[in-house]
Amino acid sequence: MEDEIHPLLHPAAPSGASFTALLGLPPSRAVELLHEPTFPSDPALVDRAARFSVFAAASSAQSTEVSPPPPLELAKKRKDAGSGNGKAKIKKGKPAEEDTDGENKLPYVHVRARRGQATDSHSLAERARREKINARMKLLQELVPGCSKISGTALVLDEIINHVQYLQRQVEYLSMRLAAVNPRIDFSGLDNFITSTTTECGRLTIGNTKANSELDPQQQQPVWSEVGVSDANQMNNSTSSKRPQSQLPQNQLQQFWHVDLLNAQNHLQPSIWAQDEVAGSTVPLLVFDRVNPVEPSIQSNQQLKMEL
């Protein structure tokens, strides 16, 4: 039965997965919020509901299998009586209406209506839809800072709209600033650093690029190295490629990569730096984090040996 019910109850599971991964919410919580109206929190409930709804009256021979009995309306119109969960609400797989013939083993789920609420398919669908919308509004409320205190849909919507407009204005403003600052910076150096594949720990490894080849990132003999970060002062002070491995505290690394500069074992470093540094400008220090603790550098040396 589980595999009959499963595709019905989790119709949007793939998209939900990517959605929650994107949002960075704990997946269980977010999925629950999203799919709240569409599946029960424990599938055992479905079993129980299916089994106890009308089947007690029906033949006990059917109690083991889960096919819906002919009097499906009976199941629908029954109020919260026998099941342990009074308020459980299960969305139906399909709207079950008048003609259900007992021969068809359709994958229906019995619906438990709450007390005092209508149980025909239209209002059920309406209710499901409303709950979906409410779940999404709650999600949005959590995304927008300072929105969780506000009560009332209209104000929350206002806040959401304001926030989106604010973010778009930020993009405009920052692009203006980047345009102003841009001509000094030679991005191709950074581009070359970043264009090669990245490791799982979030550090970037650069390929061995010939001095000016920013167009072709596919290198014949890539030498894996790590581009290191420090802050701007250190960069300004020392032009050599040897940098201390600075681990910024975790709270600063929130949305950034950590780009670690390799120490001077890599003989190619000075040429790249010398080539691409524009006078007065520093290569930007992008600290990207995201994921994992830093690998020991021994591993990177091994990779180096493998490549060479």
Place this chain on the structure above:
Amino acid sequence: MDQFMDRKNYTHRNPNPNYTPNYNSMQSLRFIQALARINRAAPKPTTPSRRTKQIRRAAYASMAYTSGSRHNWSRALLIRLRQRQRLRSLRLLTVRRRVRIVTPAMSRPEEPARAETLRRLVPGGKSMEYCNLLEETADYMQCLRSQVQLMQSLVDAFSS
């Protein structure tokens, strides 16, 4: 260069097979590459305003590309960007309008009045139902925020 942006290509290129590129890294890569391209291709007399527009377009493009076809808003953004690009290159456009069933605002009684503005803000919002609109807004907001943080960090790094 685009091939490096595809997840499936990473498996054979990457010496580290466990690596899965996540959203932020893809986005940052794309954006920086776009910036590099802009910088490289810029002749000297480019006015700042024109460059601003280019950078803004690059920002939205990087957002849309890393989100790919997973979301409606990214698809709509990509279509809009491609149309503008084609217009710019002065090719004759044969525009095949995709006929979408758009119900006017009055015929959607259950959604609040503010939803109209939200539709205007989120790309591709005009033809979505209210329920999907909320989901797309959440995702769009998340992408926007990560983009803003990325650009903010770049600006901070450069101007310090």
